[in-house]
Amino acid sequence: MISSSLRDRLLGWRDSILSNPRFQRFAAVFPLTRRVARRRAAAMFDLVAGFVYSQILLACVQLRLFDLLAERPASVDELATRLSLPRESMQMLLDGATALKLVQPRSQGRYGLGQLGAELCGNQGVLALVEHHAMLYRDLADPLALLRGPRGGGELAAYWAYVRGERPADLGSEQVSSYTALMAASQPMIAREVLHAFSFRAYRCLLDVGGGDGSFLSAVAAQNPELRCILFDLPAVAEKAAERFRVTGLADRATAVGGSFRTDRLPEGADIVSLVRVIHDHDDEVVAELLDAVHNALPDQGKLLIAEPIAGLPGTESISDAYFAFYLRAMGTGKARTFERLRDLLETAGFTQIELHSVPMPLVASVITAIKRSKCVNLA
Secondary structure, rough: OOHHHHHHHHHHHHHHOOOHHHHHHHHHHHHHHHHHHHHHHHHHHHHHHHHHHHHHHHHHHOOOOHHHHHOOEEEEEHHHHHOOOOOOHHHHHHHHHHHHOOOEHHHHEEEEOOOHHHHOOOOHHHHHHHHHHHHHHHHHOOHHHOOOOOOOOOHHHHOOOOHHHOHHOOOOOHHHHHHHHHHHHHHHHHHHHHHHHHOOOOOOEEEOOOOOHHHHHHHHHHHHOOOOOOOOEOHHHHHHHHHHHHOOOOOOHHHHHHHOOOOOOOOOOEEEEEEEEHHHHHOOHHHHHHHHHHHHHOOOOOOOEEEEOOOOOOHHHHHHHHHHHHHHHOOOOOOOOOHHHHHHHHHHHHHHHEEEEEEEEOOOOEEEEEEEOOOOOOOO
């Protein structure tokens, strides 16, 4: 184990070498280091140009370019006409999208989907998030103002209406419809991770707190035909879920209940409760209230399932420490937490047997389960 001071000296020596222009030039031309130098230069340029890349992607999504190319390859002239862009601009967008592997040249001067474009075309949740991020980009236009000022106050804080006031249960349908639709578009990705890692077959009733329009519950119910389901969300959101249950034929075993966990008791009768991308939206004191409410709603030995991005996992640092940290600051509430921090919060609320489950894509969400600790019985 290298001591802290020795490690600092070694890193300082490394920094002095890497920042030396003469070494940089040597590394760029010396055969044994040239490839590494080029990769690092490309990575550095990607950081500088990342915003431009994201805007190329946003333009493609806003134009529905991937949908058009999924139908069949098309020429620059055809695309320029159909998308109402000058030919020169259309060519520039296609060149940029080709460099990013979003589109790909095909025969006879036509363009089709690239590898990443094809993957995006099949993922409506990511496409919805890309369009949503236009709001985040505007809030991040002055990053120092975001860092120096109070949390929230921009477009994102206004968009997520339930984080603003003291009475979120009073929000109307028009105030919750946009963010509810966004969450619904991305729920299938979360449901796949959860259903891969966890089986609901041993349970009779699932309560999904903050369940939105019921997309997650619907996915779980489709694989568990004997499972009864209860959704709890703000009244205007619960109305949308109830309509979804009616349309999809789940109304006989799925119920939507309106309320706010900060002011109303959670429905009882479930032996498992799910919190899907709910905890990281809130600060610690609100999370403590929520976990207490869940603990009160569950029977002894009842199970809690949490699905959300977790900080501190190998390979997820960029999304938790960079993306979510700045997104949630702009939003005005919440944080990405490590498994250790979530375990502390769960233990304080009275949960035990806390387990982090392996999932295929932890960048999307990780799964944590916990058991409500049995009450001590005084036999004296």
